Amino acid sequence: MTAETVDASATSDYTADELMTIVAARELNNGDVVFVGIGIPSTAANLARQTHAPDVVLIYESGTIDTKPTKTPLSIGDGELAETALAVVSVPEIFAYWLQPGRIDVGFLGAAQLDRHGNLNTTVIGDYEHPKVRLPGAGGAPEIALASKRTMLVLRQSARSFVDKLDYVTTVGHHEGNGSRATLGRAGNGPAIVITDIGVLRPDPVTDELTLVSLHPGRTIEEATAATGWPLKIADDLEETTPPTLTEIEALRRVSAR
Amino acid sequence: MKNIMTLADAVALNVHDGDTVAMEGFTHLIPFAAGHEIIRQQRRDLRLVRMTPDVIYDQLIGAGCARELVFSWGGNPGVGSLHRFREAVDLAYPRSLELDEHSHAGMSVRYSAGASGLPFGTLRGYVGTDLTKYTDNVRRITCPFTGESLAAVSALNPDVGVIHAQQADRHGNVGFWGILGVQKEAILASRRSIVTVEEVVDEFDPSVRVVLPHWVVSAVAVVPRGAHPSYAHGYYDRDNAYYRAWDEISRDRDVFSQWIQTHIMNTSDFSEHLAMVEPTLAEV
Numbered sequence: 001m002t003a004e005t006v007d008a009s010a011t012s013d014y015t016a017d018e019l020m021t022i023v024a025a026r027e028l029n030n031g032d033v034v035f036v037g038i039g040i041p042s043t044a045a046n047l048a049r050q051t052h053a054p055d056v057v058l059i060y061e062s063g064t065i066d067t068k069p070t071k072t073p074l075s076i077g078d079g080e081l082a083e084t085a086l087a088v089v090s091v092p093e094i095f096a097y098w099l100q101p102g103r104i105d106v107g108f109l110g111a112a113q114l115d116r117h118g119n120l121n122t123t124v125i126g127d128y129e130h131p132k133v134r135l136p137g138a139g140g141a142p143e144i145a146l147a148s149k150r151t152m153l154v155l156r157q158s159a160r161s162f163v164d165k166l167d168y169v170t171t172v173g174h175h176e177g178n179g180s181r182a183t184l185g186r187a188g189n190g191p192a193i194v195i196t197d198i199g200v201l202r203p204d205p206v207t208d209e210l211t212l213v214s215l216h217p218g219r220t221i222e223e224a225t226a227a228t229g230w231p232l233k234i235a236d237d238l239e240e241t242t243p244p245t246l247t248e249i250e251a252l253r254r255v256s257a258r
Numbered sequence: 259m260k261n262i263m264t265l266a267d268a269v270a271l272n273v274h275d276g277d278t279v280a281m282e283g284f285t286h287l288i289p290f291a292a293g294h295e296i297i298r299q300q301r302r303d304l305r306l307v308r309m310t311p312d313v314i315y316d317q318l319i320g321a322g323c324a325r326e327l328v329f330s331w332g333g334n335p336g337v338g339s340l341h342r343f344r345e346a347v348d349l350a351y352p353r354s355l356e357l358d359e360h361s362h363a364g365m366s367v368r369y370s371a372g373a374s375g376l377p378f379g380t381l382r383g384y385v386g387t388d389l390t391k392y393t394d395n396v397r398r399i400t401c402p403f404t405g406e407s408l409a410a411v412s413a414l415n416p417d418v419g420v421i422h423a424q425q426a427d428r429h430g431n432v433g434f435w436g437i438l439g440v441q442k443e444a445i446l447a448s449r450r451s452i453v454t455v456e457e458v459v460d461e462f463d464p465s466v467r468v469v470l471p472h473w474v475v476s477a478v479a480v481v482p483r484g485a486h487p488s489y490a491h492g493y494y495d496r497d498n499a500y501y502r503a504w505d506e507i508s509r510d511r512d513v514f515s516q517w518i519q520t521h522i523m524n525t526s527d528f529s530e531h532l533a534m535v536e537p538t539l540a541e542v
Contacts, residue, residue, distance in 0.1 A: 038336070061362060062284050062437045074498060075335040077285020079491055082436045088467070090438045091284055091309070092366035099363070100382055119386070123359070128392060134344045136333035139310075143363040143383045172386030184385040185407055 007246040012217070014244050016156070016197035018252055019216055021047060022244045024108075024154050024195045025252075033057040034106040035099060035144050036076075040154045041108035043072045046255045051248065059104065061140040063094045072255050095140070099147050102188065107148030109141050111155050111171070113163050116209050116230050118153060118173025118191035120145070121166040128168055141171040146184075150192040157196035163229040174208035181208070198224045200241060204233065214239040261430040261478050265454060265527070268477035269295045272418050272450045273304075280307035280369075280416040280448060281314060284439030285335060286491060289422040290314050291454050291484035291528035297321045298522050307416055309365045309440060313487070313504050316340040319355060320514050321522075326356040328414070330365045337501050341508040351511070358393050364411050368395070369440050371413035372447030384409040419448030422485040423470075424492060425462055426455045430472035433462040436491025442468050450476040454484040456493050465492060481528055486535075500535065 014022075017040065024044035028034060030053040036045045042060075046069060049056045057066045062077040066086035073081055082088050089098070098104070112135050113121035122141060126132030145151050151173070155161055173191045175181045181190050190208075194201040200214035211233040212224050217240060225232050244252075263271075273279060273296055281289050293314045296304075300323075306315055307328040312335055318324055320342030332343050346355040360368070363383050371379030380399060390396045399410040421441040423434035432453045434441065445451045453475050462469070472478075483490075487500035507517050521531045 062286075062439070064437065075285050075496075077335075077437050077439075079286070079436065079489060079495065082286075082491060088436070088438060090442065091362065091440045092370045092443055095363040095366050096370075096381070123388070128388070131348065134339070134347050136331050136339075137329065137359055138361040138387070138389060139331035140362040142361040142387050142389065143381070146383060146385065169386065169388045175386050181386075186382060187385075 009246055010243040011246050011249055012243065014249055018249065019244060020154055020195050020197055021252060022248045023200065023241060024152060025051065027152055027193055027195070028053050028056055028106065031055045032105045033059065033103065034108055035059050035061070035104045035148055037109045037141070037144070038073070038076050039110050041110060041152070043252070043256055044154070045108060046072050047252050050255055051251050059094070059098065061091065061094060063089045063091055065089065065098065071257065095143060099143060102147055102149065104148045105150065107144040107151045107188070109144060109151060109153055109171070111153065113161055113166050114153065114155060114194065115163060115166050117175060117177045118151070118194065118203060118210060119166055119169050119175065120153070120171040120173060121168050123168040123170045125167055138170050145171045145173065145190070146187045149188045151188070151190055153191055153194045155194070155196060157198045157224070157227040159227055159229050162227060174203055177208040178206070179208065198227060209233055211235050212238065214241045216241045217243045261472055261475055262426070262458070263477055263479060265291060265295050265479035265481055266299075268452045268479045269299055272452055272476055273299070273301055274417070275301055276303045277301075277417040278305040278307060279418045279420065280414065280444045281420040282308060282439055282441045282444040283422060283485065283488060284310060284437055286437040286439065286489060287422045287434060287441065287485050288312070288314050288488035289420050289454055289484065290486060290488065291481040292420045292422070292452055293318055294522050294528055294531065297323060297518065307414060309362055311343065312340065313501060316342040316504070316508055317518070319343050319346050320352070320508065321518050322352040324355060325353070326358065328358040328360070330360045330362045334501055334504060336498070337505050341505070342514060345511070358395060359389060360393065360396070360411070361389065364396065364409070366440055366443070368411045368414040369443035369447050371411070372415045373443045376413055378410045378412050380408045380410055382408060414447055416444070416448040417450060419444040419451040421445060422454045422490070424456050424490055425459050425466065426453070426478045426480075427459060427462060430475060430478050432470040432475055432478060433466035433468065435465040435467040438468055442470065445470055446474060452477045452479065454479050454481040456482055456484070456490055463492070483532055484528060486532060
């Protein structure tokens with residue numbers, strides 16, 4: 001970015017996914033050590049690294065530490081991740097030595113379903129034994145969400161994804177709320193932010209219930225409420241998300257291009 | 259040298275009906291050729307173990323080889339669902355499939371415990387999740403030193419471990435590099451093992467990061483491009499078009515069955531299948 005001029009003028013030429021990715025990227029601080037899932041988390045982390053957070057450290061569960069891909073990888077095991085990594089370690093090592101002891105600042109995840117306390121389901125829709133939809137399962141998420149100092153979640157918001165009760169708890173967030181996560185043993189602080197296509201939610205500091213703190217440009221409280229399967233709490237000082245700048249959009253399209 | 263043989267012999271000698279078989283490779287070096295040979299030899303009632311059952315296990319499950327799947331993430335990476343896996347779970351077609359489902363961290367500890375000759379391993383994990391409701395292989399344990407409550411997971415000790423590697427030397431030692439996955443642990447945890455390799459070399463490439471001595475490898479078979487459509491670092495890239503095409507092939511029972519018939523049952527080895535999916539590969 002150093003030699004480029006930053007165009008901070010707002011643009012309205014973006015997709016919902018692009019907006020989610022840019023808002024997520026802004027949440028990463030320079031120097032954060034980030035355990036990255038595939039999809040929007042991976043794109044956002046690479047966008048952050050190529051814009052405001054050049055020293056962000058990306059770790060993928062395939063065992064690549066401080067990897068610097070030029071393009072967003074298709075899968076967590078792309079060859080470029082290994083070629084550009086500071087170190088490549090085995091899968092047992094990445095979970096046991098690097099994630100478990102609390103060396104990761106940010107666990108960055110997506111999900112199919114989420115509840116008001118940021119618990120996640122990526123296993124089944126419907127009954128476990130006779131599911132309506134069988135999903136991929138846990139992957140690295142349960143321990144990423146447990147051990148990272150904070151968790152960032154990205155998913156589209158709808159009455160089907162933001163549910164009153166998860167069909168299956170794959171990954172724990174703030175558990176049953178009201179600080180109950182602390183009863184689960186030694187762990188990081190849980191979900192700090194949920195970024196959706198409608199807005200941004202953060203947990204209430206006392207109850208841990210996800211609260212709408214920001215609406216994306218053009219979105220309404222009614223839309224957010226309709227897309228939530230529980231009575232959604234709205235922050236008193238609800239903000240409007242800063243729209244993507246031209247610089248952000250251009251950088252995103254550069255890292256996503258194939 | 260004694261362990262170097264054809265893949266057909268390696269499978270015939272080492273993989274039996276009812277066996278627990280772990281085929282590993284974390285997006286990289288996935289032993290597709292060996293998977294095809296197990297289908298070709300019509301093994302049945304296998305308990306299949308793999309952290310990321312992707313297209314390779316979709317093929318084995320759809321072909322009716324598996325009775326149980328032990329895993330932590332099942333999907334077609336970057337594409338979507340595994341249709342043969344889903345139909346086995348949803349409709350018991352072509353047969354029912356039991357699931358023993360874990361997290362990646364839990365599976366990797368289970369392999370490490372198996373490789374270490376221990377009955378279980380421990381981790382700080384599986385808390386607050388429904389995973390523990392549907393498996394007998396995770397319990398809570400109290401640390402005898404600190405009193406901390408931890409997850410205990412039972413060791414995985416497959417009958418056969420199967421991987422693909424870049425190189426073997428003339429003694430049958432195996433070397434690989436790039437994304438390392440859980441292959442070393444899977445082989446050391448298994449009673450018997452099969453390794454397919456790109457080539458046999460006089461001296462390992464300096465890139466080699468993991469070496470498995472010949473005396474822990476039951477069989478080495480040379481199968482160039484044996485990890486296709488996954489990739490072998492330093493040899494060939496991932497065939498993303500194949501993964502996308504698999505979505506369509508696997509969606510329909512009959513199209514899938516015809517594919518298995520044409521590409522596996524009617525071919526004598528993996529090279530014939532490769533020549534079909536991409537004629538230019540025959541020249542590599």
